[in-house]
Amino acid sequence: MIEIIIDIVQWIFLLYVLGINLGYMALNISAMYSATKYMRGIEFRKFVGMYSTYMPPVSVLVPAYNEETTIEATIKSLLQLNYPEFEIIVVNDGSKDATLEQLISAFALQPLNDGFRIRLSTEKIRTVYCSSLYLNLRVVDKENGGKADALNAGINISQYPLFACIDADSILDRDSLRSVVLPFIEDPRTVASGGTVRIANGCEIRDGFLQKAALPTNFMALIQIVEYLRAFLFGRLGWMPLNALLIISGAFGVFHKETVIAAGAYKIGTIGEDMELVVRLHRYLRSKGRPYRITFVPDPVCWTEAPEDIQTLRSQRIRWQQGLAESLAANVKLLCSRRGGAVGWFAFPFMLVFECFGPIIEVGGYVITILGFLFDYVSLQGMLSLMILSISLSLTVSVVALLLEELTFHVYSGFKNIAILFVVAFVENFGYRQMTAVWRIIGLYRWATNRKGVWGNMARKGFKESAT
Amino acid sequence: MGLSGIVNKLINLEVVGITDETLKIVIYLNYLLIILTLSILLVVIFFRLKTISAMRRREVFNKEWQPVLEQSMYELPEMLPTLKKRDLMNFLLLWNGMQENLTGEVRNNLNFVARWLKIDVKIKKQLLKKGNLSERLNTIGHMRSMAAWDELEEIVQQNEEQMIVMLAAKALARMNDKRAATVVIPMIAVNKEWSLPAMADIVKQMRPENVGEVLGDVIVRVPEVVIPRLVRFLPFATAEVALNITLDLLNKYDDPNIIAACLNLIGDVDYGQHVELVRSYSNHDSWFVRLQVVYALGKIGTMDDVSLLTQMLADKEWWVRHRAARSLLALPFLSTVQFKVILDGQTDKYAKGALQQAIMEQAITKNEVVV
Numbered sequence: 001m002i003e004i005i006i007d008i009v010q011w012i013f014l015l016y017v018l019g020i021n022l023g024y025m026a027l028n029i030s031a032m033y034s035a036t037k038y039m040r041g042i043e044f045r046k047f048v049g050m051y052s053t054y055m056p057p058v059s060v061l062v063p064a065y066n067e068e069t070t071i072e073a074t075i076k077s078l079l080q081l082n083y084p085e086f087e088i089i090v091v092n093d094g095s096k097d098a099t100l101e102q103l104i105s106a107f108a109l110q111p112l113n114d115g116f117r118i119r120l121s122t123e124k125i126r127t128v129y130c131s132s133l134y135l136n137l138r139v140v141d142k143e144n145g146g147k148a149d150a151l152n153a154g155i156n157i158s159q160y161p162l163f164a165c166i167d168a169d170s171i172l173d174r175d176s177l178r179s180v181v182l183p184f185i186e187d188p189r190t191v192a193s194g195g196t197v198r199i200a201n202g203c204e205i206r207d208g209f210l211q212k213a214a215l216p217t218n219f220m221a222l223i224q225i226v227e228y229l230r231a232f233l234f235g236r237l238g239w240m241p242l243n244a245l246l247i248i249s250g251a252f253g254v255f256h257k258e259t260v261i262a263a264g265a266y267k268i269g270t271i272g273e274d275m276e277l278v279v280r281l282h283r284y285l286r287s288k289g290r291p292y293r294i295t296f297v298p299d300p301v302c303w304t305e306a307p308e309d310i311q312t313l314r315s316q317r318i319r320w321q322q323g324l325a326e327s328l329a330a331n332v333k334l335l336c337s338r339r340g341g342a343v344g345w346f347a348f349p350f351m352l353v354f355e356c357f358g359p360i361i362e363v364g365g366y367v368i369t370i371l372g373f374l375f376d377y378v379s380l381q382g383m384l385s386l387m388i389l390s391i392s393l394s395l396t397v398s399v400v401a402l403l404l405e406e407l408t409f410h411v412y413s414g415f416k417n418i419a420i421l422f423v424v425a426f427v428e429n430f431g432y433r434q435m436t437a438v439w440r441i442i443g444l445y446r447w448a449t450n451r452k453g454v455w456g457n458m459a460r461k462g463f464k465e466s467a468t
Numbered sequence: 469m470g471l472s473g474i475v476n477k478l479i480n481l482e483v484v485g486i487t488d489e490t491l492k493i494v495i496y497l498n499y500l501l502i503i504l505t506l507s508i509l510l511v512v513i514f515f516r517l518k519t520i521s522a523m524r525r526r527e528v529f530n531k532e533w534q535p536v537l538e539q540s541m542y543e544l545p546e547m548l549p550t551l552k553k554r555d556l557m558n559f560l561l562l563w564n565g566m567q568e569n570l571t572g573e574v575r576n577n578l579n580f581v582a583r584w585l586k587i588d589v590k591i592k593k594q595l596l597k598k599g600n601l602s603e604r605l606n607t608i609g610h611m612r613s614m615a616a617w618d619e620l621e622e623i624v625q626q627n628e629e630q631m632i633v634m635l636a637a638k639a640l641a642r643m644n645d646k647r648a649a650t651v652v653i654p655m656i657a658v659n660k661e662w663s664l665p666a667m668a669d670i671v672k673q674m675r676p677e678n679v680g681e682v683l684g685d686v687i688v689r690v691p692e693v694v695i696p697r698l699v700r701f702l703p704f705a706t707a708e709v710a711l712n713i714t715l716d717l718l719n720k721y722d723d724p725n726i727i728a729a730c731l732n733l734i735g736d737v738d739y740g741q742h743v744e745l746v747r748s749y750s751n752h753d754s755w756f757v758r759l760q761v762v763y764a765l766g767k768i769g770t771m772d773d774v775s776l777l778t779q780m781l782a783d784k785e786w787w788v789r790h791r792a793a794r795s796l797l798a799l800p801f802l803s804t805v806q807f808k809v810i811l812d813g814q815t816d817k818y819a820k821g822a823l824q825q826a827i828m829e830q831a832i833t834k835n836e837v838v839v
Contacts, residue, residue, distance in 0.1 A: 055665075112821075112824075112828075131826060167646065185663055186661075186663055187661065195731060381491060382491055385491050389498055389501075396504055402509075406515045406519075407515065410519060415513070415516060
């Protein structure tokens, strides 16, 4: 009996490993197509980007909670964005530290008596401030309600047809808004567009902007670079030709405001409010039969600090998994629905089976195989073969991500960096992957036990500014 | 056991002594994946080597050719270095880069150098081939060589890649703007997916009289839904032609999108002759029409429009209120005192808010700190 159970579990594990990696391979091929097509059109995009007359104005929403140490620098760098017309709306979501005071003194804020239409209900807005120094900067001070609530408050205040949501700790490229808004000009059906987020650890930062990309020395951050390459280069680019992109990172995304409001805006109390919104946009627009496009640009437009200690990484991954499960559960009607299209029939099931419940199969497979081996139900050869298969498949997928990076922006120059990333892609299979899979199971458990979303708390080292 | 013995054992799976067929497949799959992974890694390294080598070659090329081209802008050289076939793309990049930033005589000198090197002939042969077409198209446009007109027209009408079509259209506009207008403008109406800023850049290269003539002809033949898109190109025609077309459209259509586009244009090109017409739309149901009314009144309005703009400060749409406030503030004949009277007279919270915001925005633009 036990042998049969072990056999079944091993088969499930084997099929899971093959399924996820074959899925990744298919995404890789699709991503390769998208990447080469994108790079062919890059000159055209530069050509279009030169003409600012037709760039729609954008409201940049920056939700902030306890960001007193970084908020001033972040806003100062945002004010230098190379974009014809934009406003910055910082939403102080009831911070307990001196975030608001920092903003008031740094930007000479004054209370603004302008009326605004409340289109989305949020926690009470205490005051709206306007900067006396910068025409396009406003600050909303409101009662604490979470990131989604803060973003909805920002949408209420925003004036422009497009809004960008940006994490208060993100470092943007000067041309990032142009890159991410261009799909809206190229295709009027576009309702959302995201950009590639890269890891800033180890990079040279000056005046709030990235000067030179480099690999970090911290091993944990290095592994996350490979993860981000996989997630953004083939994870996003791969789904793009099918219009089945389910995630636009909360760190940097641009949305069509009226469509977002019509779909119900950000869902209060969620942890993965960024993904939930995108999945809901798909569900809403498909149910209405409205042609739309949710897209992604592979340009490295946003840089973020990755956790370098296990505790922070653990809580981040738990939160992400919780957010993923929440987003899929809330929009389960999209799954294989009549009007679901590629997103309902391919992307959603893939996410559900391999990304959401995958960690259970993965960890279960490891545990049963090892136990089976210890109690003589599985041969050493059998166990090793399965493990090696899992590692080699994962390594192949990572190397294809490196190839995509090489085909597109080859941000990390030099052969040494390729060698480092290859070694890291290999080493991550021994412990790191298993460890994150366990954290993801904890995330699923927290989702199942209905834990409410709170602002993510990350221990930041901060960016090292190089001398000017 | 020698190396061949080890390889045999690995291939025959003797090392692990597996008999189970499934595991055999798994192990073969492992071998396959390892080979695949290493091959991809080699491809990555190959691409990196190619990039580095191309960069070095371009550096060497630019070092030799940049001074030559810079010199030729002022004095045509007696001799030119040999242009190797593999350096054609580097030449086009450098040459086009210089052309983009130049005007007048110096551009002609650069064209002379390109003709001397028979660049147009070399490019024409490859024009309809795939590959890095953009630089070739740019070059043909800058050289204004009519030799490739037919090929370019074919690209504009038949190519499916937007980038290529745009560059070919731009090249046509540079060669002969009148003829290009008849080819390109009708296609703007047909191809809704074409990028407006890119098209605007191309139409901008044509003389206003040519644009007006073709636009006037096309606009009466297209479906209603396309008209607002075409109206956006009217500012590139002469003001008189643009206004005539606009007035005809306003007479003929009730579609709010067409009305809004036309009012916007009147605001930009009119000198006040049609202010009454603009006012007549101030109670329109569509907020974006009302928005264009206040926009246009801010540009061409008279003292009589102050009360209308003041009324529109209380519009139910934020955009209209905000624009009405900015328009009031922009009226050159309205004194600060008069403006203050309007501000103090507002009982509507939103109207007051809109005016205060506009004042603050103006003060910041003028670098005055509002206390």
